[in-house]
Amino acid sequence: MDFRDTMQKVYSWACQIGNLGLWIIWLLIHFAVDLWYFALHIACAIESYLISSGILKRYKALDIDKLRYLAIVIESEEAYHIPAVIQLLQWLVDIGVKHVCLYDAEGILKKSKESILGKLNNATLFEEAGESNLLLDHKHITLEFASFPDGKEAVAKAANLLFMKYVKLGGSGKIQEEKIFTEAHMSEALRAVGCKGPEPDLLLVYGPVRCHLGFPAWRIRYTEIV
Amino acid sequence: MISSLSPQPLIKPNTGTTLSPIPHVQNQRFKLASHVCPSELLSIRKRPGSACAATTQHRRYLLFPAEEEEEEREVKFTSDAPALAEELQRESMPRHVAVIMDGNRRWAHLRGLPVGSGYEAGVKSLKTLVELCCKWGIRVLTVFAFSSDNWFRPEVEVEFLMSLLESGVKEEKESFIRERIRISVIGDTSKLPKRLEELVINVVETTKNNTRFQLIVAVSYSGQYDLVQACQRIAMKVKDGLIEPNDVSESLIEQELETNCTEFPYPDLLIRTSGELRISNFMLWQLAYTELFFSQSLWPDFGEAEFLEALKSFQQRRRHYGSGGVSSEFANSCYVVYIELFFAQSPRPDFSEAEFLES
Numbered sequence: 001m002d003f004r005d006t007m008q009k010v011y012s013w014a015c016q017i018g019n020l021g022l023w024i025i026w027l028l029i030h031f032a033v034d035l036w037y038f039a040l041h042i043a044c045a046i047e048s049y050l051i052s053s054g055i056l057k058r059y060k061a062l063d064i065d066k067l068r069y070l071a072i073v074i075e076s077e078e079a080y081h082i083p084a085v086i087q088l089l090q091w092l093v094d095i096g097v098k099h100v101c102l103y104d105a106e107g108i109l110k111k112s113k114e115s116i117l118g119k120l121n122n123a124t125l126f127e128e129a130g131e132s133n134l135l136l137d138h139k140h141i142t143l144e145f146a147s148f149p150d151g152k153e154a155v156a157k158a159a160n161l162l163f164m165k166y167v168k169l170g171g172s173g174k175i176q177e178e179k180i181f182t183e184a185h186m187s188e189a190l191r192a193v194g195c196k197g198p199e200p201d202l203l204l205v206y207g208p209v210r211c212h213l214g215f216p217a218w219r220i221r222y223t224e225i226v
Numbered sequence: 227m228i229s230s231l232s233p234q235p236l237i238k239p240n241t242g243t244t245l246s247p248i249p250h251v252q253n254q255r256f257k258l259a260s261h262v263c264p265s266e267l268l269s270i271r272k273r274p275g276s277a278c279a280a281t282t283q284h285r286r287y288l289l290f291p292a293e294e295e296e297e298e299r300e301v302k303f304t305s306d307a308p309a310l311a312e313e314l315q316r317e318s319m320p321r322h323v324a325v326i327m328d329g330n331r332r333w334a335h336l337r338g339l340p341v342g343s344g345y346e347a348g349v350k351s352l353k354t355l356v357e358l359c360c361k362w363g364i365r366v367l368t369v370f371a372f373s374s375d376n377w378f379r380p381e382v383e384v385e386f387l388m389s390l391l392e393s394g395v396k397e398e399k400e401s402f403i404r405e406r407i408r409i410s411v412i413g414d415t416s417k418l419p420k421r422l423e424e425l426v427i428n429v430v431e432t433t434k435n436n437t438r439f440q441l442i443v444a445v446s447y448s449g450q451y452d453l454v455q456a457c458q459r460i461a462m463k464v465k466d467g468l469i470e471p472n473d474v475s476e477s478l479i480e481q482e483l484e485t486n487c488t489e490f491p492y493p494d495l496l497i498r499t500s501g502e503l504r505i506s507n508f509m510l511w512q513l514a515y516t517e518l519f520f521s522q523s524l525w526p527d528f529g530e531a532e533f534l535e536a537l538k539s540f541q542q543r544r545r546h547y548g549s550g551g552v553s554s555e556f557a558n559s560c561y562v563v564y565i566e567l568f569f570a571q572s573p574r575p576d577f578s579e580a581e582f583l584e585s
Contacts, residue, residue, distance in 0.1 A: 152476045152511065159457045160474050163464050181458045183450045209543050210518050217510035218450065224503045225518060 052091075064096045071101040071200035071223070073215050075207030079104040082112050086119045092141065099126065099142050101197055105213045107147030117143065126197065144197050151216040158189035190218060199223060313534065314362070318541040320494030322366040323359065324516070326508055327352065329500030329524030336524075342386050347526035349394055356441060358533055360405070366440045366488050370508050374414065374448040391445065392422045399429055406438035412484035413447030414455075440488050447484075449510030456482035485512055492516065495540045497533075499525045517543055 070092070074085065085102070092100060102109045102116075109116070117123050126144035162185060190196075199219045204226055205212060212225065327348055334344030352369060359367045372387060395409075402409055411426045418426070426445075459482045463469050469478070485491045493509065493516045501522045505513060519536045521528060 151514065152479075155453060155511070156474055156476045156479055159460065159479060160472060162457060163461055163474060166461050167464065181454050181461060183454055186450070186454055186457070209515075211513070211515050212518075214514040217514065218453070220505065221449065221507040221510065222504050225505070225520075226503060 067097060067201050069099045069101065069198050069200045070097050071103060071203045071215065071220075073203060073205045073207070073212050074102065074104045074109065075209075075213065076104050076106040076108055078206060079106070079108040082115060085109065086116055089116070089120055089123070089141070089143070093120070093122070097141065099144070099198075101126070101144040101146055101200060103146040103150075103213070103215050105148045107149070110145040110147050113143070113145045146197070146216060148214045150195055151214045154190060154193055154195045154216065155186075155218060157193040158186060158195075161189045161192060162186070186218070195219075202226065313538055315541055316363065319363055319537070320517075320540055321364065322368065322488070322490040322493045322495075323364055324368040324370070324493035324496045324509060324513075325355065326370045326496070326498040326506060327525040328498060328502055328506075330526060332500060333524040333526045341383060342390075344526060345387060345390055349390065351526050351528050353398075354529055355533060356407070356439075358530060360407070360439050362537075364439075366442065366490050366493075368412075368442040368444060368485070368493060368509070370444045370447070370506075372413070372445045372447070373507060374446055374451055375507065377417065377446070388419050388422055392419075392425060395422075395425055395429055399432070402429070402433055402436070402441075406436040407433065408436040408438075408440040409433045410440060410442045410487045411445055412442060412452070412487070413445045414451060415446065417446045442485070442488060444508070448507040449505075450507060452483050452485070452509070453479070453511060455484065480511070483511060485509065495519060495536065497521060497528075497536050499523055499528050499532075 072088070079085070089100065089102075113125070117125070120141070120143075122140045124140070124142050126142045162181060166181075195216060195218075197216070197219060199221065200223045203212060203215065203220060203223045207213065212220065330344035330348040331341050332344075333347060334341050337343075356367060371391065376387075377384065401407075409429050411430055415423050415426060456479050460469070460474055460478060464474075480486065480491070483491070492512050492514075495517045496505070496509075496513060497519045498505070499521045501520065503520050505518070517540050519539055521532055521536060523532050
């Protein structure tokens with residue numbers, strides 16, 4: 001019996017030591033993983049700082065060919081920080097982005113477009129740029145400025161245009177209606193009222209709320225939104 | 227030069243960590259919750275999730291369900307007062323949630339199952355979501371079931387989807403009536419098979435007076451189509467002399483959109499599953515101020531935990547909106563442009579291919 005008791009005691013000690021050992025191993029693994037992610041975050045922060053300060057130019061190797069048109073949505077309160085916007089645009093020029101559309105709901109960037117264009121070299125308005133210029137200069141960037149009226153109001157204006165056309169044609173039958181009111185006709189009408197911009201490939205949203213704040217919706221069917 | 231500020235992500239993950247320069251940043255942003263809401267008042271059973279293996283037998287079982295498998299067949303509701311998860315605030319709940327149910331085919335492909343199994347599993351996810359919305363006081367749910375672009379998919383797949391829609395509507399019709407759920411369908415229903423179109427009209431008509439909850443199913447729908455059909459309707463009114471062409475305004479267009487069939491036509495929250503970051507021609511006009519939430523999980527795996535995460539994200543954002551101090555966030559987030567562009571892999575897809583292959 002004594003031997004049995006002793007064995008049981010030894011067994012329970014062994015279990016306790018084993019549990020303690022496993023717990024320590026688990027803590028060490030947890031600590032190692034936490035340390036790894038901490039180091040990763042620090043490295044990321046340092047890298048971001050070095051890239052932003054222009055010391056590390058990793059973006060030179062970026063393949064930006066897929067990004068034909070970039071749109072940036074800025075919340076109106078933040079749009080007042082024009083120097084920050086200009087800095088952002090300068091970074092985009094360095095990366096090699098060619099076409100950018102800047103949007104804010106209240107049109108603050110539109111009002112400041114002269115000063116923005118003035119501070120940036122090799123920047124032209126999208127409406128004024130000819131296609132031949134764009135391919136030659138790597139550092140050239142075209143800017144489009146948009147605001148809330150370029151979204152829903154523009155669609156209403158385009159619809160008015162189509163209605164006027166419809167009324168002129170007489171609207172005799174159903175076939176007539178179908179020919180005027182198609183998606184292609186709406187796109188054409190939008191171009192006619194001045195919303196000529198292409199569909200962006202990527203839409204970056206800066207603001208407290210993750211939504212596009214009224215960016216011209218007709219153009220963002222398949223746009224990646226980040 | 228801003229030197230002392232660390233980069234902060236545009237979309238802050240719930241863990242509050244910053245982005246790291248590794249691919250698939252989204253995986254870090256959208257960390258899936260690993261737990262099910264512990265609320266004891268919720269009667270929703272945990273979905274089988276990835277354990278759900280639909281086979282051809284399962285397909286037959288869906289069409290002719292066995293009575294003992296009630297958890298997978300009928301929409302279950304309790305008549306208790308809505309029991310909200312602890313992490314959520316009732317006053318900040320969205321009134322209208324829209325969902326792009328993406329990832330069914332990928333889900334099936336990952337499991338070596340036929341594509342149809344993915345869609346069937348997706349139907350179960352939808353039922354779960356409807357239950358949750360009813361319980362948590364969300365008044366309207368809009369789901370993007372079938373896009374206009376999807377007509378270009380293989381004919382067999384399209385026919386299967388139509389038959390799945392038909393069987394789903396038939397099976398759930400009684401429970402919708404019993405639970406006072408209103409069904410609305412938006413989209414070009416003239417392209418649907420005749421039988422399905424008649425069934426849809428019948429269900430919409432039968433449930434039109436229900437007020438507890440509204441489920442809007444977008445079938446053969448696209449955002450541009452919605453705008454164009456609104457213009458066509460207005461054109462008819464112009465032709466009839468009811469309005470002048472110059473009187474057409476945004477509000478008039480809004481009234482004629484198909485989504486005007488509800489008390490809350492604009493979604494507060496849009497959820498897209500499967501990690502894609504696009505709205506894919508869904509409710510273009512209506513999403514101007516909608517919170518966008520892109521979930522990494524595939525639609526059949528989207529359950530209560532993932533929905534909770536979306537709602538928590540929505541509520542956190544809503545709380546911060548309008549508060550001061552965002553200027554430094556913008557300045558910080560400029561740093562993030564490099565990282566986001568670094569991994570901006572996806573071009574705008576050729577819509578004839580990428581949209582079909584994305585699942």
